[in-house]
Amino acid sequence: MRALIGDSEFDRDTAVTRREPGVYDIDLSAGWTIISAVNGGYLLAVLGRALADTLPHPDPFTVSAHYLTASQPGPAVVRTETVRTGRTLSTGQASLFQFDDEGNEVERIRVLASYGDLGTLPDDVRTTATPPPIPPLERCFGPEDGPAPVDGSSAITERLMLKLDPATVGWALGAPSGKGEMRAWFGLADGRDADPLSLLLAVDALPPTAFELGLKGWVPTVELTVHVRHRPAPGPLRVSITTRNLAGGFLEEDAEVWDSTDRLVAQSRQLARVRLG
Amino acid sequence: MRALIGDSEFDRDTAVTRREPGVYDIDLSAGWTIISAVNGGYLLAVLGRALADTLPHPDPFTVSAHYLTASQPGPAVVRTETVRTGRTLSTGQASLFQFDDEGNEVERIRVLASYGDLGTLPDDVRTTATPPPIPPLERCFGPEDGPAPVDGSSAITERLMLKLDPATVGWALGAPSGKGEMRAWFGLADGRDADPLSLLLAVDALPPTAFELGLKGWVPTVELTVHVRHRPAPGPLRVSITTRNLAGGFLEEDAEVWDSTDRLVAQSRQLARVRLG
Numbered sequence: 411m412r413a414l415i416g417d418s419e420f421d422r423d424t425a426v427t428r429r430e431p432g433v434y435d436i437d438l439s440a441g442w443t444i445i446s447a448v449n450g451g452y453l454l455a456v457l458g459r460a461l462a463d464t465l466p467h468p469d470p471f472t473v474s475a476h477y478l479t480a481s482q483p484g485p486a487v488v489r490t491e492t493v494r495t496g497r498t499l500s501t502g503q504a505s506l507f508q509f510d511d512e513g514n515e516v517e518r519i520r521v522l523a524s525y526g527d528l529g530t531l532p533d534d535v536r537t538t539a540t541p542p543p544i545p546p547l548e549r550c551f552g553p554e555d556g557p558a559p560v561d562g563s564s565a566i567t568e569r570l571m572l573k574l575d576p577a578t579v580g581w582a583l584g585a586p587s588g589k590g591e592m593r594a595w596f597g598l599a600d601g602r603d604a605d606p607l608s609l610l611l612a613v614d615a616l617p618p619t620a621f622e623l624g625l626k627g628w629v630p631t632v633e634l635t636v637h638v639r640h641r642p643a644p645g646p647l648r649v650s651i652t653t654r655n656l657a658g659g660f661l662e663e664d665a666e667v668w669d670s671t672d673r674l675v676a677q678s679r680q681l682a683r684v685r686l687g
Numbered sequence: 688m689r690a691l692i693g694d695s696e697f698d699r700d701t702a703v704t705r706r707e708p709g710v711y712d713i714d715l716s717a718g719w720t721i722i723s724a725v726n727g728g729y730l731l732a733v734l735g736r737a738l739a740d741t742l743p744h745p746d747p748f749t750v751s752a753h754y755l756t757a758s759q760p761g762p763a764v765v766r767t768e769t770v771r772t773g774r775t776l777s778t779g780q781a782s783l784f785q786f787d788d789e790g791n792e793v794e795r796i797r798v799l800a801s802y803g804d805l806g807t808l809p810d811d812v813r814t815t816a817t818p819p820p821i822p823p824l825e826r827c828f829g830p831e832d833g834p835a836p837v838d839g840s841s842a843i844t845e846r847l848m849l850k851l852d853p854a855t856v857g858w859a860l861g862a863p864s865g866k867g868e869m870r871a872w873f874g875l876a877d878g879r880d881a882d883p884l885s886l887l888l889a890v891d892a893l894p895p896t897a898f899e900l901g902l903k904g905w906v907p908t909v910e911l912t913v914h915v916r917h918r919p920a921p922g923p924l925r926v927s928i929t930t931r932n933l934a935g936g937f938l939e940e941d942a943e944v945w946d947s948t949d950r951l952v953a954q955s956r957q958l959a960r961v962r963l964g
Contacts, residue, residue: 493753520770535933535934536900537932538866633749655816657814679956
Protein backbone atom coordinates (compact mmCIF):
# COMPACT_ATOMS: atom_id res chain seq x y z
CA MET A 411 0.00 0.00 0.00
CA ARG A 412 1.36 3.41 -0.94
CA ALA A 413 2.25 5.84 1.82
CA LEU A 414 0.24 9.03 1.99
CA ILE A 415 1.56 12.58 2.20
CA GLY A 416 1.88 13.29 5.92
CA ASP A 417 2.29 9.63 6.84
CA SER A 418 5.39 8.47 5.01
CA GLU A 419 9.04 7.71 5.73
CA PHE A 420 9.94 11.12 4.28
CA ASP A 421 7.39 12.90 6.47
CA ARG A 422 8.51 11.09 9.64
CA ASP A 423 12.22 11.67 8.95
CA THR A 424 11.77 15.38 8.22
CA ALA A 425 9.32 16.05 11.07
CA VAL A 426 10.52 18.77 13.42
CA THR A 427 9.35 19.19 17.02
CA ARG A 428 8.72 22.76 18.12
CA ARG A 429 10.52 23.34 21.39
CA GLU A 430 9.51 27.00 21.50
CA PRO A 431 8.52 29.52 18.83
CA GLY A 432 11.25 29.46 16.18
CA VAL A 433 13.22 26.58 17.73
CA TYR A 434 12.76 23.02 16.52
CA ASP A 435 14.35 19.71 17.45
CA ILE A 436 14.95 16.84 15.07
CA ASP A 437 16.95 13.63 15.02
CA LEU A 438 18.52 13.50 11.57
CA SER A 439 17.87 10.04 10.15
CA ALA A 440 20.78 7.84 9.00
CA GLY A 441 18.43 6.67 6.27
CA TRP A 442 19.21 9.64 4.03
CA THR A 443 23.00 9.45 4.01
CA ILE A 444 25.06 9.16 0.86
CA ILE A 445 28.78 8.43 0.82
CA SER A 446 29.91 10.19 4.02
CA ALA A 447 27.21 12.75 4.74
CA VAL A 448 23.51 13.39 5.14
CA ASN A 449 21.94 14.25 1.79
CA GLY A 450 21.63 18.00 1.23
CA GLY A 451 18.14 17.75 -0.24
CA TYR A 452 16.86 15.90 2.82
CA LEU A 453 18.35 18.62 5.02
CA LEU A 454 16.74 21.29 2.86
CA ALA A 455 13.37 19.59 3.36
CA VAL A 456 13.91 19.58 7.15
CA LEU A 457 14.62 23.33 7.08
CA GLY A 458 11.71 23.86 4.71
CA ARG A 459 9.33 22.12 7.09
CA ALA A 460 10.47 24.27 10.02
CA LEU A 461 10.02 27.44 7.95
CA ALA A 462 6.55 26.33 6.85
CA ASP A 463 5.65 26.16 10.54
CA THR A 464 7.17 29.57 11.29
CA LEU A 465 5.92 31.57 8.31
CA PRO A 466 2.31 32.52 7.54
CA HIS A 467 2.55 31.11 3.99
CA PRO A 468 2.62 27.34 3.41
CA ASP A 469 4.78 26.76 0.32
CA PRO A 470 8.46 27.41 -0.43
CA PHE A 471 8.70 29.62 -3.54
CA THR A 472 12.45 30.22 -3.42
CA VAL A 473 14.91 28.74 -0.94
CA SER A 474 18.61 29.67 -0.91
CA ALA A 475 20.84 27.42 1.19
CA HIS A 476 24.52 27.86 2.01
CA TYR A 477 26.11 24.64 3.26
CA LEU A 478 28.64 25.35 5.99
CA THR A 479 29.72 22.02 7.49
CA ALA A 480 28.79 18.40 6.78
CA SER A 481 25.79 17.16 8.75
CA GLN A 482 25.80 13.77 10.46
CA PRO A 483 22.89 11.55 11.50
CA GLY A 484 21.68 12.37 15.00
CA PRO A 485 20.28 15.25 17.03
CA ALA A 486 19.98 18.69 15.45
CA VAL A 487 18.31 21.99 16.22
CA VAL A 488 16.67 24.29 13.68
CA ARG A 489 16.34 27.96 14.54
CA THR A 490 14.04 30.09 12.38
CA GLU A 491 13.39 33.81 12.07
CA THR A 492 10.57 35.64 10.31
CA VAL A 493 12.29 38.33 8.26
CA ARG A 494 9.28 39.90 6.58
CA THR A 495 5.58 39.11 6.25
CA GLY A 496 3.75 40.29 3.15
CA ARG A 497 0.41 39.60 1.55
CA THR A 498 1.67 37.36 -1.26
CA LEU A 499 5.07 36.37 0.08
CA SER A 500 6.76 36.08 3.43
CA THR A 501 10.49 35.69 3.94
CA GLY A 502 12.25 33.74 6.62
CA GLN A 503 15.66 32.53 7.67
CA ALA A 504 16.59 29.20 9.18
CA SER A 505 19.76 27.54 10.41
CA LEU A 506 20.41 23.91 11.27
CA PHE A 507 22.84 23.22 14.10
CA GLN A 508 24.46 20.10 15.47
CA PHE A 509 26.83 19.71 18.39
CA ASP A 510 30.56 19.27 18.86
CA ASP A 511 32.18 17.07 21.49
CA GLU A 512 31.76 19.79 24.09
CA GLY A 513 28.09 20.12 23.22
CA ASN A 514 28.56 23.48 21.53
CA GLU A 515 26.27 24.22 18.60
CA VAL A 516 27.93 23.98 15.18
CA GLU A 517 26.01 25.54 12.30
CA ARG A 518 25.56 23.15 9.36
CA ILE A 519 23.37 25.07 6.93
CA ARG A 520 21.84 28.52 6.74
CA VAL A 521 18.94 29.33 4.44
CA LEU A 522 16.97 32.35 3.30
CA ALA A 523 13.55 31.53 1.90
CA SER A 524 10.48 33.26 0.54
CA TYR A 525 7.21 31.41 0.99
CA GLY A 526 3.83 31.87 -0.65
CA ASP A 527 0.70 29.87 -1.42
CA LEU A 528 0.99 27.92 -4.68
CA GLY A 529 -2.76 27.34 -4.59
CA THR A 530 -3.49 31.04 -5.06
CA LEU A 531 -1.42 31.59 -8.22
CA PRO A 532 -3.14 32.20 -11.55
CA ASP A 533 -2.88 29.18 -13.83
CA ASP A 534 -1.38 31.25 -16.65
CA VAL A 535 1.57 29.40 -18.23
CA ARG A 536 3.77 30.67 -21.07
CA THR A 537 6.73 28.36 -21.03
CA THR A 538 9.23 27.39 -23.70
CA ALA A 539 10.75 24.77 -21.41
CA THR A 540 10.17 21.19 -22.53
CA PRO A 541 10.38 17.96 -20.51
CA PRO A 542 13.74 16.19 -20.60
CA PRO A 543 14.27 13.38 -23.10
CA ILE A 544 14.18 10.30 -20.90
CA PRO A 545 13.08 6.78 -21.79
CA PRO A 546 10.05 5.18 -20.12
CA LEU A 547 10.60 4.32 -16.46
CA GLU A 548 10.78 0.58 -17.11
CA ARG A 549 13.74 1.13 -19.43
CA CYS A 550 15.73 3.16 -16.88
CA PHE A 551 18.16 1.77 -14.31
CA GLY A 552 18.04 1.63 -10.52
CA PRO A 553 20.79 0.73 -8.05
CA GLU A 554 19.61 -2.90 -8.19
CA ASP A 555 20.50 -3.02 -11.88
CA GLY A 556 24.20 -2.31 -11.56
CA PRO A 557 27.31 -2.28 -9.40
CA ALA A 558 27.36 -0.17 -6.26
CA PRO A 559 27.90 3.26 -7.78
CA VAL A 560 29.79 4.88 -4.92
CA ASP A 561 31.99 4.03 -1.96
CA GLY A 562 30.48 4.55 1.44
CA SER A 563 26.86 4.75 2.46
CA SER A 564 24.11 4.52 -0.11
CA ALA A 565 21.31 4.32 2.45
CA ILE A 566 19.34 7.03 0.66
CA THR A 567 18.92 4.80 -2.37
CA GLU A 568 16.67 2.53 -0.26
CA ARG A 569 14.32 5.46 0.40
CA LEU A 570 14.04 6.58 -3.22
CA MET A 571 12.53 5.30 -6.41
CA LEU A 572 15.38 6.48 -8.62
CA LYS A 573 15.62 5.17 -12.18
CA LEU A 574 18.45 6.67 -14.19
CA ASP A 575 18.35 7.37 -17.91
CA PRO A 576 20.61 4.73 -19.55
CA ALA A 577 22.30 7.64 -21.36
CA THR A 578 23.59 8.99 -18.03
CA VAL A 579 24.71 5.81 -16.21
CA GLY A 580 28.04 5.36 -17.97
CA TRP A 581 29.89 6.48 -14.83
CA ALA A 582 28.53 3.46 -12.92
CA LEU A 583 29.97 1.15 -15.58
CA GLY A 584 33.36 2.87 -15.75
CA ALA A 585 32.50 4.67 -18.97
CA PRO A 586 31.30 8.18 -18.16
CA SER A 587 29.74 10.01 -21.11
CA GLY A 588 31.86 13.12 -20.62
CA LYS A 589 28.66 15.17 -20.73
CA GLY A 590 27.47 17.11 -17.70
CA GLU A 591 24.07 15.47 -17.71
CA MET A 592 22.12 13.32 -15.26
CA ARG A 593 18.49 12.36 -15.76
CA ALA A 594 16.18 10.15 -13.76
CA TRP A 595 12.65 9.22 -12.84
CA PHE A 596 12.24 10.15 -9.19
CA GLY A 597 9.85 9.15 -6.45
CA LEU A 598 9.83 8.04 -2.84
CA ALA A 599 10.30 4.30 -2.27
CA ASP A 600 7.15 4.00 -0.18
CA GLY A 601 5.06 5.51 -2.95
CA ARG A 602 4.34 8.84 -1.26
CA ASP A 603 3.40 11.37 -3.91
CA ALA A 604 5.45 14.52 -4.38
CA ASP A 605 4.57 17.82 -2.76
CA PRO A 606 6.43 21.16 -2.61
CA LEU A 607 8.45 19.91 0.38
CA SER A 608 9.65 16.73 -1.31
CA LEU A 609 10.69 18.80 -4.35
CA LEU A 610 13.41 20.24 -2.09
CA LEU A 611 14.74 16.68 -1.83
CA ALA A 612 14.24 15.87 -5.53
CA VAL A 613 16.54 18.63 -6.79
CA ASP A 614 19.55 17.22 -4.89
CA ALA A 615 18.95 13.46 -4.94
CA LEU A 616 20.55 12.32 -8.20
CA PRO A 617 24.19 11.27 -8.58
CA PRO A 618 26.37 14.30 -9.31
CA THR A 619 26.87 15.24 -12.96
CA ALA A 620 30.59 15.27 -12.08
CA PHE A 621 30.49 11.44 -12.28
CA GLU A 622 29.48 11.63 -15.94
CA LEU A 623 32.29 14.18 -16.41
CA GLY A 624 34.72 11.49 -15.28
CA LEU A 625 35.34 12.87 -11.80
CA LYS A 626 35.14 10.75 -8.67
CA GLY A 627 34.44 11.30 -5.02
CA TRP A 628 32.21 13.62 -3.09
CA VAL A 629 30.98 16.85 -4.71
CA PRO A 630 30.09 19.03 -1.74
CA THR A 631 27.43 21.67 -2.30
CA VAL A 632 28.50 25.23 -1.48
CA GLU A 633 25.13 26.84 -2.21
CA LEU A 634 21.84 25.59 -3.59
CA THR A 635 18.81 27.67 -4.55
CA VAL A 636 15.54 26.08 -5.55
CA HIS A 637 12.42 27.67 -7.02
CA VAL A 638 9.18 25.75 -6.56
CA ARG A 639 7.00 26.83 -9.48
CA HIS A 640 3.89 24.64 -9.20
CA ARG A 641 2.35 22.01 -6.93
CA PRO A 642 3.36 18.63 -8.41
CA ALA A 643 0.68 16.26 -9.66
CA PRO A 644 0.59 12.66 -8.35
CA GLY A 645 2.91 10.20 -10.06
CA PRO A 646 6.64 9.91 -10.65
CA LEU A 647 8.73 13.00 -11.36
CA ARG A 648 11.37 13.45 -14.04
CA VAL A 649 14.53 15.20 -12.88
CA SER A 650 17.10 16.54 -15.31
CA ILE A 651 20.42 17.96 -14.12
CA THR A 652 22.84 19.82 -16.37
CA THR A 653 26.35 21.16 -15.83
CA ARG A 654 27.75 23.50 -18.45
CA ASN A 655 30.69 25.10 -16.71
CA LEU A 656 33.28 23.13 -14.75
CA ALA A 657 36.08 25.58 -14.02
CA GLY A 658 38.57 26.29 -11.27
CA GLY A 659 37.41 23.35 -9.21
CA PHE A 660 33.78 24.45 -9.09
CA LEU A 661 30.75 23.59 -11.18
CA GLU A 662 27.08 24.51 -11.32
CA GLU A 663 24.30 21.92 -11.34
CA ASP A 664 21.03 23.13 -12.85
CA ALA A 665 18.08 20.89 -12.04
CA GLU A 666 14.62 20.84 -13.52
CA VAL A 667 11.81 18.78 -12.04
CA TRP A 668 8.81 17.82 -14.18
CA ASP A 669 5.62 16.19 -12.97
CA SER A 670 3.42 13.55 -14.61
CA THR A 671 1.37 16.24 -16.39
CA ASP A 672 4.50 17.65 -18.09
CA ARG A 673 4.49 20.65 -15.82
CA LEU A 674 7.81 22.22 -14.79
CA VAL A 675 7.35 22.18 -11.01
CA ALA A 676 10.81 23.16 -9.76
CA GLN A 677 14.08 24.65 -10.95
CA SER A 678 17.29 24.71 -8.95
CA ARG A 679 20.92 25.66 -9.32
CA GLN A 680 23.77 24.77 -7.03
CA LEU A 681 27.43 25.67 -6.90
CA ALA A 682 29.52 22.67 -5.90
CA ARG A 683 33.21 21.90 -5.42
CA VAL A 684 34.97 19.10 -7.24
CA ARG A 685 38.33 17.44 -6.91
CA LEU A 686 39.95 17.86 -10.29
CA GLY A 687 41.59 14.58 -11.26
CA MET B 688 40.26 59.21 -19.93
CA ARG B 689 38.90 55.94 -18.64
CA ALA B 690 38.12 55.59 -14.96
CA LEU B 691 40.19 53.06 -13.04
CA ILE B 692 38.92 50.31 -10.74
CA GLY B 693 38.75 51.89 -7.30
CA ASP B 694 38.31 55.41 -8.67
CA SER B 695 35.13 55.33 -10.72
CA GLU B 696 31.51 56.42 -10.43
CA PHE B 697 30.60 52.81 -9.59
CA ASP B 698 33.25 52.61 -6.87
CA ARG B 699 32.24 55.93 -5.32
CA ASP B 700 28.51 55.12 -5.39
CA THR B 701 28.98 51.66 -3.84
CA ALA B 702 31.55 52.76 -1.24
CA VAL B 703 30.48 51.94 2.31
CA THR B 704 31.81 53.68 5.43
CA ARG B 705 32.53 51.42 8.37
CA ARG B 706 30.85 52.88 11.44
CA GLU B 707 31.92 49.95 13.60
CA PRO B 708 32.83 46.33 12.86
CA GLY B 709 29.99 44.86 10.80
CA VAL B 710 28.06 48.13 10.47
CA TYR B 711 28.41 50.31 7.38
CA ASP B 712 26.81 53.57 6.27
CA ILE B 713 26.10 54.51 2.69
CA ASP B 714 24.06 57.12 0.85
CA LEU B 715 22.34 55.23 -1.97
CA SER B 716 22.89 57.20 -5.15
CA ALA B 717 19.92 58.36 -7.24
CA GLY B 718 22.14 57.68 -10.24
CA TRP B 719 21.29 53.97 -10.28
CA THR B 720 17.51 54.17 -10.29
CA ILE B 721 15.33 52.58 -12.92
CA ILE B 722 11.59 53.18 -13.24
CA SER B 723 10.63 53.64 -9.57
CA ALA B 724 13.39 51.94 -7.60
CA VAL B 725 17.10 51.63 -7.06
CA ASN B 726 18.56 48.95 -9.32
CA GLY B 727 18.88 45.59 -7.60
CA GLY B 728 22.30 44.88 -9.06
CA TYR B 729 23.68 48.15 -7.72
CA LEU B 730 22.32 47.26 -4.28
CA LEU B 731 23.88 43.81 -4.55
CA ALA B 732 27.24 45.44 -5.26
CA VAL B 733 26.86 47.65 -2.17
CA LEU B 734 26.19 44.59 -0.01
CA GLY B 735 29.00 42.73 -1.74
CA ARG B 736 31.46 45.50 -0.92
CA ALA B 737 30.47 45.48 2.75
CA LEU B 738 30.88 41.69 2.91
CA ALA B 739 34.28 41.90 1.23
CA ASP B 740 35.33 44.19 4.08
CA THR B 741 33.88 41.88 6.75
CA LEU B 742 35.04 38.49 5.45
CA PRO B 743 38.63 37.25 5.22
CA HIS B 744 38.23 36.31 1.53
CA PRO B 745 38.07 39.05 -1.13
CA ASP B 746 35.80 37.74 -3.89
CA PRO B 747 32.11 36.83 -3.98
CA PHE B 748 31.77 33.21 -5.20
CA THR B 749 28.03 32.83 -4.61
CA VAL B 750 25.65 35.52 -3.35
CA SER B 751 21.97 34.82 -2.65
CA ALA B 752 19.79 37.89 -2.17
CA HIS B 753 16.15 38.06 -1.09
CA TYR B 754 14.57 41.43 -1.89
CA LEU B 755 12.15 42.49 0.84
CA THR B 756 11.10 46.07 0.16
CA ALA B 757 11.95 48.58 -2.58
CA SER B 758 15.01 50.71 -1.82
CA GLN B 759 15.03 54.46 -2.39
CA PRO B 760 17.94 56.82 -2.96
CA GLY B 761 19.31 58.18 0.31
CA PRO B 762 20.83 57.01 3.57
CA ALA B 763 21.10 53.30 4.29
CA VAL B 764 22.85 51.05 6.77
CA VAL B 765 24.40 47.68 5.98
CA ARG B 766 24.83 45.19 8.80
CA THR B 767 27.06 42.18 8.20
CA GLU B 768 27.76 38.96 10.09
CA THR B 769 30.53 36.41 9.62
CA VAL B 770 28.75 33.05 9.58
CA ARG B 771 31.71 30.75 9.04
CA THR B 772 35.38 31.16 8.15
CA GLY B 773 37.11 28.38 6.26
CA ARG B 774 40.37 27.96 4.41
CA THR B 775 38.98 28.16 0.89
CA LEU B 776 35.62 29.79 1.53
CA SER B 777 34.05 31.99 4.15
CA THR B 778 30.34 32.64 4.49
CA GLY B 779 28.67 35.83 5.58
CA GLN B 780 25.30 37.46 5.86
CA ALA B 781 24.37 41.07 5.18
CA SER B 782 21.24 43.17 5.34
CA LEU B 783 20.56 46.61 3.94
CA PHE B 784 18.24 48.86 5.93
CA GLN B 785 16.65 52.23 5.28
CA PHE B 786 14.39 54.27 7.52
CA ASP B 787 10.67 54.94 7.80
CA ASP B 788 9.11 58.29 8.73
CA GLU B 789 9.68 57.59 12.41
CA GLY B 790 13.33 56.75 11.75
CA ASN B 791 12.83 53.03 12.34
CA GLU B 792 15.02 50.72 10.30
CA VAL B 793 13.22 48.94 7.46
CA GLU B 794 15.03 45.97 5.95
CA ARG B 795 15.34 46.19 2.16
CA ILE B 796 17.46 43.19 1.22
CA ARG B 797 19.03 40.25 3.03
CA VAL B 798 21.84 38.21 1.51
CA LEU B 799 23.81 35.09 2.28
CA ALA B 800 27.16 34.89 0.52
CA SER B 801 30.19 32.64 0.30
CA TYR B 802 33.46 34.37 -0.54
CA GLY B 803 36.78 33.01 -1.73
CA ASP B 804 39.85 34.13 -3.66
CA LEU B 805 39.41 33.83 -7.42
CA GLY B 806 43.14 34.30 -7.81
CA THR B 807 43.92 31.01 -6.09
CA LEU B 808 41.71 28.76 -8.25
CA PRO B 809 43.31 26.30 -10.67
CA ASP B 810 42.92 27.41 -14.27
CA ASP B 811 41.34 24.10 -15.27
CA VAL B 812 38.31 24.72 -17.51
CA ARG B 813 36.03 22.06 -18.99
CA THR B 814 33.04 24.00 -20.20
CA THR B 815 30.43 23.25 -22.83
CA ALA B 816 28.97 26.75 -22.44
CA THR B 817 29.45 28.99 -25.46
CA PRO B 818 29.29 32.79 -25.69
CA PRO B 819 25.90 34.23 -26.67
CA PRO B 820 25.22 35.05 -30.31
CA ILE B 821 25.37 38.84 -30.33
CA PRO B 822 26.39 41.19 -33.15
CA PRO B 823 29.46 43.41 -32.84
CA LEU B 824 29.04 46.26 -30.35
CA GLU B 825 28.78 48.91 -33.06
CA ARG B 826 25.76 47.16 -34.50
CA CYS B 827 23.89 47.02 -31.18
CA PHE B 828 21.53 49.66 -29.81
CA GLY B 829 21.79 51.98 -26.81
CA PRO B 830 19.13 54.22 -25.24
CA GLU B 831 20.26 57.06 -27.52
CA ASP B 832 19.23 55.01 -30.54
CA GLY B 833 15.55 54.69 -29.71
CA PRO B 834 12.56 55.99 -27.81
CA ALA B 835 12.69 56.08 -24.02
CA PRO B 836 12.14 52.42 -23.26
CA VAL B 837 10.34 52.77 -19.95
CA ASP B 838 8.24 55.18 -17.94
CA GLY B 839 9.89 56.72 -14.91
CA SER B 840 13.53 57.11 -14.12
CA SER B 841 16.18 55.77 -16.44
CA ALA B 842 19.07 57.41 -14.61
CA ILE B 843 21.00 54.15 -14.54
CA THR B 844 21.29 54.18 -18.32
CA GLU B 845 23.57 57.22 -18.03
CA ARG B 846 26.00 55.19 -15.90
CA LEU B 847 26.14 52.17 -18.17
CA MET B 848 27.50 51.32 -21.56
CA LEU B 849 24.59 49.12 -22.55
CA LYS B 850 24.19 48.10 -26.18
CA LEU B 851 21.30 45.75 -26.83
CA ASP B 852 21.28 43.02 -29.45
CA PRO B 853 18.92 44.24 -32.23
CA ALA B 854 17.19 40.85 -31.95
CA THR B 855 16.06 41.70 -28.40
CA VAL B 856 14.96 45.35 -28.73
CA GLY B 857 11.55 44.73 -30.30
CA TRP B 858 9.86 45.68 -27.02
CA ALA B 859 11.25 49.24 -27.28
CA LEU B 860 9.67 49.58 -30.72
CA GLY B 861 6.30 48.13 -29.72
CA ALA B 862 7.07 44.78 -31.35
CA PRO B 863 8.35 42.36 -28.66
CA SER B 864 9.80 39.15 -30.05
CA GLY B 865 7.75 36.95 -27.76
CA LYS B 866 10.96 35.16 -26.79
CA GLY B 867 12.30 35.32 -23.24
CA GLU B 868 15.68 36.63 -24.33
CA MET B 869 17.69 39.78 -23.67
CA ARG B 870 21.29 40.23 -24.78
CA ALA B 871 23.65 43.17 -24.55
CA TRP B 872 27.19 44.42 -24.48
CA PHE B 873 27.76 45.76 -21.00
CA GLY B 874 30.23 48.16 -19.45
CA LEU B 875 30.39 51.16 -17.16
CA ALA B 876 29.90 54.53 -18.84
CA ASP B 877 33.12 55.97 -17.45
CA GLY B 878 35.11 53.10 -18.91
CA ARG B 879 35.96 51.37 -15.62
CA ASP B 880 36.82 47.76 -16.34
CA ALA B 881 34.80 44.95 -14.82
CA ASP B 882 35.77 43.20 -11.60
CA PRO B 883 33.97 40.60 -9.47
CA LEU B 884 32.04 43.37 -7.69
CA SER B 885 30.75 45.00 -10.88
CA LEU B 886 29.59 41.56 -12.09
CA LEU B 887 27.00 41.73 -9.31
CA LEU B 888 25.64 44.78 -11.12
CA ALA B 889 25.97 43.29 -14.60
CA VAL B 890 23.66 40.34 -13.94
CA ASP B 891 20.71 42.62 -13.11
CA ALA B 892 21.26 45.65 -15.35
CA LEU B 893 19.52 44.68 -18.60
CA PRO B 894 15.85 45.37 -19.38
CA PRO B 895 13.68 42.50 -18.12
CA THR B 896 13.06 39.61 -20.50
CA ALA B 897 9.38 40.15 -19.64
CA PHE B 898 9.43 43.15 -22.02
CA GLU B 899 10.27 40.84 -24.93
CA LEU B 900 7.51 38.53 -23.72
CA GLY B 901 5.08 41.41 -24.28
CA LEU B 902 4.62 42.32 -20.63
CA LYS B 903 4.91 45.87 -19.31
CA GLY B 904 5.74 47.52 -16.03
CA TRP B 905 8.06 46.75 -13.23
CA VAL B 906 9.30 43.18 -12.71
CA PRO B 907 10.33 43.13 -9.06
CA THR B 908 12.99 40.61 -8.09
CA VAL B 909 12.01 38.24 -5.31
CA GLU B 910 15.36 36.43 -5.09
CA LEU B 911 18.59 36.61 -7.07
CA THR B 912 21.59 34.33 -6.75
CA VAL B 913 24.81 35.00 -8.63
CA HIS B 914 27.88 32.81 -9.01
CA VAL B 915 31.12 34.59 -9.88
CA ARG B 916 33.20 31.99 -11.70
CA HIS B 917 36.27 33.87 -12.87
CA ARG B 918 37.90 37.32 -12.64
CA PRO B 919 36.78 39.24 -15.76
CA ALA B 920 39.37 40.40 -18.28
CA PRO B 921 39.45 44.07 -19.31
CA GLY B 922 37.03 45.12 -22.03
CA PRO B 923 33.28 45.04 -22.54
CA LEU B 924 31.21 42.14 -21.24
CA ARG B 925 28.48 40.26 -23.04
CA VAL B 926 25.39 39.54 -20.95
CA SER B 927 22.74 37.06 -22.04
CA ILE B 928 19.48 36.65 -20.12
CA THR B 929 17.01 33.86 -20.77
CA THR B 930 13.55 33.13 -19.40
CA ARG B 931 12.07 29.71 -20.12
CA ASN B 932 9.23 29.47 -17.65
CA LEU B 933 6.68 32.25 -17.11
CA ALA B 934 3.94 30.72 -14.98
CA GLY B 935 1.57 31.76 -12.22
CA GLY B 936 2.77 35.36 -12.33
CA PHE B 937 6.42 34.48 -11.74
CA LEU B 938 9.36 33.93 -14.04
CA GLU B 939 13.02 33.05 -13.77
CA GLU B 940 15.77 35.10 -15.40
CA ASP B 941 18.99 33.19 -16.06
CA ALA B 942 21.94 35.46 -16.80
CA GLU B 943 25.35 34.59 -18.18
CA VAL B 944 28.19 37.09 -18.30
CA TRP B 945 31.09 36.59 -20.70
CA ASP B 946 34.31 38.58 -20.79
CA SER B 947 36.41 39.75 -23.74
CA THR B 948 38.40 36.49 -23.72
CA ASP B 949 35.23 34.40 -24.16
CA ARG B 950 35.37 33.27 -20.56
CA LEU B 951 32.11 32.65 -18.69
CA VAL B 952 32.72 34.87 -15.65
CA ALA B 953 29.32 34.85 -13.93
CA GLN B 954 26.03 32.99 -13.89
CA SER B 955 22.91 34.14 -12.11
CA ARG B 956 19.28 33.20 -11.72
CA GLN B 957 16.51 35.29 -10.27
CA LEU B 958 12.86 34.68 -9.48
CA ALA B 959 10.77 37.73 -10.34
CA ARG B 960 7.10 38.68 -10.27
CA VAL B 961 5.23 39.92 -13.30
CA ARG B 962 1.88 41.48 -13.89
CA LEU B 963 0.14 39.20 -16.33
CA GLY B 964 -1.53 41.26 -19.07
